[in-house]
Amino acid sequence: MALSVDDVQRAAHLARIEITAAEADDVRNKLEGVFRMIERMRAVDTTGIVPMSHAQDVSLPLREDRVTEGDQRALYQQNAPAVENGLYLVPKVIE
């Protein structure tokens, strides 16, 4: 399958990863190699085969609706790049 630099940049935008013009060709070439390998799978006849989304036939368990964790905001925010008054700081999004 042929991938264009535009295809790569579209996926990169969706994935929120910047790819510079200088990198784009190399990224495209290597992705094309990966997709060439993946394409082999498409020859398999899967008519009527139920997709397998999980190794075990798991049914998601339910639990009682009650509080299980206390407030750990201060602990968790120790890893944040920028916080103020218990809030995560991001660049301004509303003028």
Add this chain to the structure above:
Amino acid sequence: MITASVAELSRALLARRLSSVELAKALLDRIDAANPMLNAFLTVDRDGALAQAKAADTRIAAGNASPLTGVPLAHKDVIMTAGLRTTCGSRMLENFVAPYNAFVADRLADAGMVLLGKTNMDEFAMGSSNENSYFGPVKNPWDQTCVAGGSSGGSAAAVAARLVPAATGTDTGGSIRQPAALSGVCGLKPTYGICSRYGLVAFASSLDTPGAFGQTVEDCALLLNAMAGHDARDSTSVDRPAEDYMRLLAADAGAKPLAGLRIGLPREYYGSGVEPDIANAIGAAIDALKLLGATTVDVSLPNVEYSLPVYYVISPAEASSNLARFDGVRYGHRAAKYDDLMDMYKKTRAEGFGAEVKRRILVGTYVLSHGYYDAYYLKAQQVRRLIADDFTRAYQSCDVIVGPTSPTTAFCMGDNTDDPVKMYLNDIFTIASNLTGTPAISIPCGFDGKGLPIGLQIQGAAFAEAQILNVAHRYQQATDWHRRVPPDFSP
């Protein structure tokens, strides 16, 4: 003491012939001396380890020790450890200090194991050579110009070089078994769901499996006994009665301990892609298993050849979703310069992730994007079912499946880095166990002409850990490959 197994150390500790503090100090010194050569450890916690060792000695003296109390351990750096850096081998998490312990970290700490440090790995567990670590590759203790395998390369190399008797790893497509094979140690990937994924930094949630490295199969079983268990915090954790994974190992089963065992030999594992030295070693290992009473039967796994493409759709798809959390807001790296919020996300992720991680996120994003979902993701899930059906069918005529863990022994640094697909082929024999969620172990079974270790893979049906451990253990009772120490690290 340095080359002793977990089981041997445990006996010495419980008999008070050795103190945990003494043992921890000796290994910490050994790590200080060897790590500049191997790069196996990313974090060494001397103070924490000595405090845990002291507590272990007290517990042993008080008479309430477990078989693992006082025995040193290392965790792969994808396993969260409260108060200790957990980097995932990534610039993104270079300074991340986990706020809580992973389930398996808690379990092994509760058993009294002494955590010496965290081991190097391919970034976010994506890789087969450890060359994708932001902190540099792990060197193979048998030949430092070669890779240790990946992604759990640091754990494998640390156990191989006798820097630590046991270590944890995670296996999403072979990340325990392949480095175990390339570094000459035992690596166990349990059934999916037996060990909780709580507190692992997620890569591909339907495939990620925590497991163990040791010098011996017995050590892997000892660790699994502590690591396994139901955990409500992982919705895929299996709720079933606890098992003693050591139960078959201790029995004296006479000269033919494997009498009645049917070993399946899939014709697909014995093709032209395997190095001749490996094919010979596997042949010799099968002969050794037959001498122990096993018989062989030919089986066929016609769809297993599609494991690689299926895996490289499903795992990137899950990874692209799991790794969306790294946005430079709540934790991890944030770019220094950016224009607006979107630009901050994009630059943060461009800087924080390495090339392979970005590649897999892009593949995953693409296959999940509008118009491609059915052709790739749904198709891969259907073929995944066909592969699982192949194994179910095979296990009607055999008890375990045996073959090579990896088509090659350790390769030179840089040999496969320019061609992602060539690198992916390393996991051709290991991926199916992840897709099917079944257990498998890699154990040493010889060396190639260059003196590099060869791994034998033993696969079993879901929840057949005790059986594959028994087969592997009986092989180790009859052979001594697992006792070989890399010459440069012989104490």
